[in-house]
Amino acid sequence: MELKPDRLAAQLAAEPLRPVYLVAGPEPLLVLEAADAIRAHARANGYGEREVFDADGRDFAWSSLEQSFRAPSLFSARRLLELRLPGGRPGKEGAEVLSGYCAQPPEDVVLLVTAGDWSQKHAGKWSEAIARAGHFVHAPLVRPHELERWLESRLRQRGVRADHGAVQRLAERVQGNLLAAAQEVDKLALLADGAPLDAARMESLVADAARFDVFRLVDAALNGNAAQATRMLAGLRAEGEAVPALMGMVVMELNRVAALARVQARGGNLAAEFRAQRVWDSKQAVYRRALGRHPAPRWERFVAMAGGVDRIAKGRVRLGEEPGDAWLALERLLVAVAEPKAAALLS
The missing domain is CATH 1.20.272.10 (Zinc Finger, Delta Prime; domain 3)
Incomplete structure (x- = not known):
């Protein structure tokens, strides 16, 4: 099943943890936050051991990941395994390992796969297998015409009330940089004191995140x-x-x-x-x-x-x-x- 990042939290709360998740896309903040949400939910559900694998080159040993799927845990009955797949392509051997995991996922193991790039050319039988056995969370770039809506949602989640002019001013400041935007929204949550923000007050509160530095x-x-x-x-x-x-x-x-x-x-x-x-x-x-x-x-x-x-x-x-x-x-x-x-x- 494919999810948008803003639907992940509700999905995690509504069902038991799936055996596998794929979080991929070119927007680093959305990938990072979605992966963090899955990690936090896993910890809350007793997945006390975490092991990370970086498949970033031809020398990665897929057999080590495959062996870890069935290996007994040393510290916890439940384990979270993370596979970092920067290019979004596991290759033939990796695709077979991931498809095999999805066909027969071991008990008490959750596999989290993250990728910093994604498009249709990256998809294959392995990603389809993940979507069937678990969830695929796609984190695409937030386009310029989508930024204000994204900011409005982010402000609302942090308890900040802002009118349209204020949101426009914030969008102008961050110039599409979601990491900078997230920092500014967190700062506003502390400084706004629950009062609604208009363009003038927004201007006085936010740092110039888009300054020419x-x-x-x-x-x-x-x-x-x-x-x-x-x-x-x-x-x-x-x-x-x-x-x-x-x-x-x-x-x-x-x-x-x-x-x-x-x-x-x-x-x-x-x-x-x-x-x-x-x-x-x-x-x-x-x-x-x-x-x-x-x-x-x-x-x-x-x-x-x-x-x-x-x-x-x-x-x-x-x-x-x-x-x-x-x-x-x-x-x-x-x-x-x-x-x-x-x-x-x-x-």
């Missing part, structure tokens, strides 16, 4: 949003920022993606590298989308070009190099990160 600038580029990255860069320039002040974060993030790309290119353990790079689960989808747009050597090229931008900004150009325009060079770099076709601009 370097963190959001890099995220826009990694998410493939070239237009937003360009607009935010122009905003930073208008606010009087200097390119050298931005480059520390830009270089750090590009180095991080380059390191992840090297591990992915050699078929290594990407989940372990995420942990080594201290990338939270909720942020991993951003990096995975970026990794899917460029091969590993190009990320190394981006890092080198970022160093060039920094030198231009500081007036430390090498012999034979033109001084150049640091703002233009940075814009070209960010657009190329966001859009593979624009990579030619760096040549």
